Amino acid sequence: MGLIPNFKTLATRSPWLYRINAGSCNGCDVEMAVTALIPRYDVERLGCQYCGSPKHADIVLISGPLTVRVKDAVLRLYEEIPDPKVTVAVGVCPISGGIFRESYAVLAPIDQYIPIDVNVPGCPPRPQAIIAGVAKAIEIWRERL
Amino acid sequence: MSNQLMILLAVLLFPGGVFALVLGLALKGADRRVAARLQSRVGPPLLQPFFDIIKLGFKRTLVPEVASETVFLYAPLIGVISMVLAAALVPITAVYTPAPAIGNLLVLLYLLMIPGVVLMIAGSASGSPYGAIGFSREMAMMIAYEGPLVLIAAAVAIRTGVGMGGTVSFSLSDIIAYQQTHGSFLLDPVMWPALAAFCFFYPANIGIVPFDIPEAETEVLEGPLLEYSGPTLALFKIMSALKKVVVLNLGIALFLPFAPENWLLALVVWLVKMLVLMLVGVTALRVAIGRMRIDQAFIFFLKWPLLLAVASLAVVVVV
Amino acid sequence: MNFLTLFARNLRTGPQTEAFPLGPAFTPEKLRGRIVFNAENCEGCRICERVCPAGAIKFAKSPDGMTFDCWHNTCVFCGNCEFYCPTDAIHQTNDWNLAHVQADKFAMVEHGLIPNMKCSDCGATALNTAPMVKNVKPPLSEAELGEVRSRCPKCRAKYLKNRKVPS
Numbered sequence: 001m002g003l004i005p006n007f008k009t010l011a012t013r014s015p016w017l018y019r020i021n022a023g024s025c026n027g028c029d030v031e032m033a034v035t036a037l038i039p040r041y042d043v044e045r046l047g048c049q050y051c052g053s054p055k056h057a058d059i060v061l062i063s064g065p066l067t068v069r070v071k072d073a074v075l076r077l078y079e080e081i082p083d084p085k086v087t088v089a090v091g092v093c094p095i096s097g098g099i100f101r102e103s104y105a106v107l108a109p110i111d112q113y114i115p116i117d118v119n120v121p122g123c124p125p126r127p128q129a130i131i132a133g134v135a136k137a138i139e140i141w142r143e144r145l
Numbered sequence: 146m147s148n149q150l151m152i153l154l155a156v157l158l159f160p161g162g163v164f165a166l167v168l169g170l171a172l173k174g175a176d177r178r179v180a181a182r183l184q185s186r187v188g189p190p191l192l193q194p195f196f197d198i199i200k201l202g203f204k205r206t207l208v209p210e211v212a213s214e215t216v217f218l219y220a221p222l223i224g225v226i227s228m229v230l231a232a233a234l235v236p237i238t239a240v241y242t243p244a245p246a247i248g249n250l251l252v253l254l255y256l257l258m259i260p261g262v263v264l265m266i267a268g269s270a271s272g273s274p275y276g277a278i279g280f281s282r283e284m285a286m287m288i289a290y291e292g293p294l295v296l297i298a299a300a301v302a303i304r305t306g307v308g309m310g311g312t313v314s315f316s317l318s319d320i321i322a323y324q325q326t327h328g329s330f331l332l333d334p335v336m337w338p339a340l341a342a343f344c345f346f347y348p349a350n351i352g353i354v355p356f357d358i359p360e361a362e363t364e365v366l367e368g369p370l371l372e373y374s375g376p377t378l379a380l381f382k383i384m385s386a387l388k389k390v391v392v393l394n395l396g397i398a399l400f401l402p403f404a405p406e407n408w409l410l411a412l413v414v415w416l417v418k419m420l421v422l423m424l425v426g427v428t429a430l431r432v433a434i435g436r437m438r439i440d441q442a443f444i445f446f447l448k449w450p451l452l453l454a455v456a457s458l459a460v461v462v463v464v
Numbered sequence: 465m466n467f468l469t470l471f472a473r474n475l476r477t478g479p480q481t482e483a484f485p486l487g488p489a490f491t492p493e494k495l496r497g498r499i500v501f502n503a504e505n506c507e508g509c510r511i512c513e514r515v516c517p518a519g520a521i522k523f524a525k526s527p528d529g530m531t532f533d534c535w536h537n538t539c540v541f542c543g544n545c546e547f548y549c550p551t552d553a554i555h556q557t558n559d560w561n562l563a564h565v566q567a568d569k570f571a572m573v574e575h576g577l578i579p580n581m582k583c584s585d586c587g588a589t590a591l592n593t594a595p596m597v598k599n600v601k602p603p604l605s606e607a608e609l610g611e612v613r614s615r616c617p618k619c620r621a622k623y624l625k626n627r628k629v630p631s
Contacts, residue, residue, distance in 0.1 A: 011203050014196040042186040042481045044177070047193055052362035055207055055374035058200070082205040082374045092518070095537040095569065099518045111566070120563045121572065123518075123540035128482070128489045133563035135485050140565070145203050185474040187481045433467045 012142045013047040017134070018057030018081065022074045022110060024064030027124040028091035032061055035127040043131060046138070054080045059137050061130075062116075065093035065100045065108035078114050084144035086137040088118045090130060095119045152233070160241050160394075161233035168419070169386030170194040172393075175420065176428045183432045198382060204375035211272030212372065220270060221373070221380035224263035228387035231256040235394040236317050237415050238325065238404035243317065250298050250315040253395065257294070257350065260388050261287045264359060267381075268369030279368020282439050283359035289446035290349045290356075293342045296454035300339045300461045301330065301399050307461075321402045331401045335464050339457035340400050345450040347392050347426060349442075352385065354431035358439045393422045495558035496541045499534045503576040505553035506532065508593040512545035512554055521545060530591055532576035536562055537569060551594050583616035585623075590616035600624065 019032055035041045036050045051057055054077050066074060078087075089110060092098035097108030110116065117140050120133035155161055173194040181188025190196075208214050234253050236242050265283050268276035298315075305323045306314035314320065330336040349356035360368045370381055397418050404411040437445065482490060508530060513521045520538035524531050534545075545554045564572060581592040595612040597604050604612065608627070612620050 007199050008203070010196050011200040013190070014193065014200040016200075039184055039186040039480045040482055041484075042181070042188070042479075044181060044189050045187045045481065046485075047189050047196055049197075052366035053371045055372060056367075056370075056378060058204070080207065082207050084203070092538055092540060096535065098538060099540055101519060101538065111569075116566050118563060118565055119537060119569055119572075121537045121539070122560070122562065123542075125562075126495075126560045128484050129560050129563055131485050132561055136563055136565060182479065183471050183474055185477065185480045187479045429471065432471075 008145045012138055015058045015138050016049050016051045016056055017059050018051055018054055020062045020074055020077055022062055022064035023067030023070045028063035031124040031127055035130045041127040057081050060087045061090050062094050063090045065097050065106045066110045067105055071107055086117045086141045088133050088137050089116045090120050092121050092123050155233040161229045165232035165387050165390040169390045172389055172423050173386055176423055179424055179428045180432050198379050201375055201379035206375040206377050209272055209372050213270045216270040220263050220267040221377050224260045224384040225380050227256050227259035228384055231391045232387055235398050236321055238321055238402040238411055248317045250317055260384055264369045271372035273372050275365045275371045276369050278365045279359045285439055285443050289443045290346055293450040293454040294346050296458050297339045297343050300457040304461045317398055324402050329401050329403045335460050338453040342450040342453035343396055347396055348430055350392050351389050353427050355434045355437050356442055358442055361436055393419050491558050496543050496556050498557050498559040499574050500555050500557055501532050501574050501576040502553050503578050505551045505594050506578055507551050507596050508578055508591055511548045515544040515548050529577055529579040534574040536572040583619050584614040585619040588616045
């Protein structure tokens, strides 16, 4: 009986990240790529790994204000991620719409369609801020496992 | 009866099963850590692959609507079983000798082919177009690298068989016993082409960056593994960890089985050899070189390793 | 064989990774981060609301005075408000750590209130804004500033007009 919580603590050391671009300007995506790839901000240290398939993901990073055209694709992609999952909105666009807020082509804020757990505001946020957001997401994920 | 029990224990516990799994995952962890160091990063903890497996155990398995469910779910199991068996086939010098009934190079060659076949089956059963691309690429890669492997095995077998006064000996115990008395094939100039060919073969079979074209996550989103999630994905990870152990151990058995008489020392020497093969042949290679295209890799394998393997076979037969 | 030298160098020098999140993060002095508002200095010109490209800043009338709200979840950290503010009432700090859980989404607000006051001259209700006295020559003394501040806009104009320039 006591083993299961231990295993859960161990399991939280392996959060795999997946990026969804919901019509982002690519600024936040560049920051996320930087967070993942350059040695200075090594997220692999936390056990994170960027994965190519939504079915392997645990923590979803969403950037972009959810444009009208991309909405269905994003919702489908989100459904394909197996539970338990945690969603992180990266940048101000998914959180509030940011600079695109009152556009006819944009459905922001994204939490009308997808339950968001952690917000990382910034335009774009610093890599450190993204890492801080992922760290918060890991804490939430531990409770959901 | 006790003989069968020994085989069962070998498959489930010591060289196969639990031991091979732990070793394979630890090797993967060491590989990731050293790769991070070579890229001047900190890298994940050494036990990261274990955490990954545990994590995947907590996730849900999703089966795509278009997938053929039975095949989709059982394919990875076949791969794991084949690799557990294969791990029990390969001897460890002075530590473990497989029962004569199973310790055969030809059986091993067949078992080594199964993970590739499983990936192909899994890719096509998932019903995903990326899986289909992964299928075709895996098939091309298998055609490219299985040829050299068979020729290498044949060269080693003939060298051993002739050396022991017969013609061909596919028994792995014989191969090791011959090298124990006559010196490892590593030091035998006649076997150097075969060794070089094997050095090309094993990164490809393990499936790391220059040759992991079927599972390239940046191109085909991990190809056959795209639709897998949760425990079934963990089975694939376990399969590849076991495969690492089997392939590296095969290399050790074929070319460098030298070891001291004491079994504990021999085990330590064997582990060091595994680690060196892993770090030099796999980690350094995958950090240094980018991924090849499928046509480049195919032509590369049909050119150099095949040429070397044919040359080694010819030299062995002539000498 | 260039990569071998690179490998050797990387193995020798060790990782270049920052300690964050396990340790403190490097933050440049001039990093454009969270906005802070100082109601004491605000003169109520609302230029920040006008230049804000994302519309993060909102002024609103309330019974107590005029409220200032900057929602960090819309702010794009461009620094326009600080650049255009005539009285240095808005500042950008270098605080970048704004990641928060969804429950705090609407709490990420910089709130300020410019309170109402009674004009010390005419007794009318007016906002207690900082006086626009940048170009007044000669500059006002501290006591005069207090005098100006306690008046409504009309009385301020009168005060400045009737001000005896000390020679």
